[in-house]
Amino acid sequence: MLxxxxxxxxxxxGGDGDPLRPAELALPELTDVREALLGELIDLSADxxxxxAALKLRPTMLAEVERNAGLTTAPTMRALKRYTGVLFDAxxxxxxxxxxxxxxxxxxxxxxxxxxxxxxxxxIPAYRLSAGSRLPGRGTLARLWKPALTPALVAEAxxxxxxxxxxxxxxxxxxxxxxxxxxxxxxxxxxxxxxxxVSHFNKHYKGVLAGALIRAENPPHDLAxxxxxxxxxxxxxxxxxxxxxxxxxx
Numbered sequence: 001m002l003x004x005x006x007x008x009x010x011x012x013x014g015g016d017g018d019p020l021r022p023a024e025l026a027l028p029e030l031t032d033v034r035e036a037l038l039g040e041l042i043d044l045s046a047d048x049x050x051x052x053a054a055l056k057l058r059p060t061m062l063a064e065v066e067r068n069a070g071l072t073t074a075p076t077m078r079a080l081k082r083y084t085g086v087l088f089d090a091x092x093x094x095x096x097x098x099x100x101x102x103x104x105x106x107x108x109x110x111x112x113x114x115x116x117x118x119x120x121x122x123x124i125p126a127y128r129l130s131a132g133s134r135l136p137g138r139g140t141l142a143r144l145w146k147p148a149l150t151p152a153l154v155a156e157a158x159x160x161x162x163x164x165x166x167x168x169x170x171x172x173x174x175x176x177x178x179x180x181x182x183x184x185x186x187x188x189x190x191x192x193x194x195x196x197x198v199s200h201f202n203k204h205y206k207g208v209l210a211g212a213l214i215r216a217e218n219p220p221h222d223l224a225x226x227x228x229x230x231x232x233x234x235x236x237x238x239x240x241x242x243x244x245x246x247x248x249x250x
Contacts, residue, residue, distance in 0.1 A: 001162040001219035004117065004153070004178070005110045005210055006169045006203075008085035011126040015077035018123070026109065026119035027152045033144065034115050038071055040135050041114065041127070045069035055133050064128040076123035079110050086200070090207025093120075096214065104214045109156070111172035113141050116149045120214075131171035142174045149176025157181070162221055165213065167206045180243060182223065184209065188249040198249055205247045208233055 022034045044051045051065040052058070067074070076082075078101075080093045096104065105121035112118055113129045131141055138144065153176050157164040166173065166181035186202035187195040198205070212233035213219065220226040223239050230237035230247065240246040 001107050001213070002153075002157045002160050002164045003108045003210060003213050004164070004166045004168050004181070005087065005108060005206075006167065006172050007110055007112050008083045008088060009128070009130060010084045011082050011128075012077065012084050013126055015075035015082070015123075015125065017076035017078075019073050020071065020076055020123070020125050022115075025115060025122045025124075027117060027156060029152050030116045030148055033148050037114055037129070037135070037144075040138070041068050041129060042071055044135060050136065054135055055128055055130070057128070061128075067126055068128055071125050071127055074125040076125050078121045079118045079124050080104055080108065080120040082124055082126065083110060085203065087203040087207035087210070090204050091211040091214070100215055103216075107160075107219065108210065108214060109153075111168045111175065113145075113172075113175065116145055116176065117153060131175055145175040146177075150178065152176070153178045162219055163223075163226065165226070167210060182226065182243050182245060184245050184247060185240075186247045186249060195248075201249075202247075205235060205249065208235060209247070 022038065023031045044054060045065050045068045048062055048065050057064055080091065101121060105119055108120040109117045110120065113131045113133060114127050115124065118124055133141065157178060164178055164181040166178055166183055184206060186198040186205050188198050190196055209230055212229055216229055220229050223245060226245055227237040227239055236248040236250065238246045238248055
């Protein structure tokens with residue numbers, strides 16, 4: 001099984017791991033692209049005004065630029081703890097046992113504009129780069145990543161076998177889509193019975209599902225088993241297509 005999570009703009013600071021070694025991250029075939037982006041992001045940070053503009057940051061967020069300047073020397077921490085926010089709060093990585101951390105490393109990857117995708121236990125520094133950013137002299141990050149990331153993820157999914165469950169948001173799906181992956185939309189039921197796609201809080205429900213997938217001793221082997229696991233986690237799943245499981249919020 002392969003579970004793909006979106007990243008978050010916010011990152012936990014600090015860390016106690018050694019500085020980043022790009023070639024030692026999961027999917028080492030992405031190393032060349034990662035190193036090119038790292039170099040460009042560090043160089044961009046030498047011009048704070050240009051960096052703020054390229055990263056679409058407010059002047060009050062200059063610390064994010066300064067953090068990017070030290071990407072290759074900063075301490076690292078495991079990716080599942082580095083990313084913060086609604087989805088990762090619901091996963092609750094701080095409560096994982098050693099055995100569950102091992103499962104997370106085997107099952108979960110997190111999308112990234114800077115790294116393409118990283119394993120849950122890959123050590124990474126805090127950084128700022130989003131899927132919609134445009135670095136000077138480059139086109140979109142999707143144009144850069146898609147030719148490398150899609151084949152890497154497809155090969156990784158085949159190596160692992162079982163379901164590929166893609167919980168990434170649209171912008172990160174665009175960096176490297178995986179054909180045939182299970183997607184999980186979240187819909188709320190309106191008073192008149194119609195449904196509306198949940199935006200912000202879909203991250204919470206996807207985080208609950210991701211946490212359940214990490215903690216399950218045996219991964220689900222098909223959509224029916226995935227729906228059963230989701231229900232056990234307190235969610236309301238509905239199989240809505242051959243490769244789609246909708247989470248219903250009432």
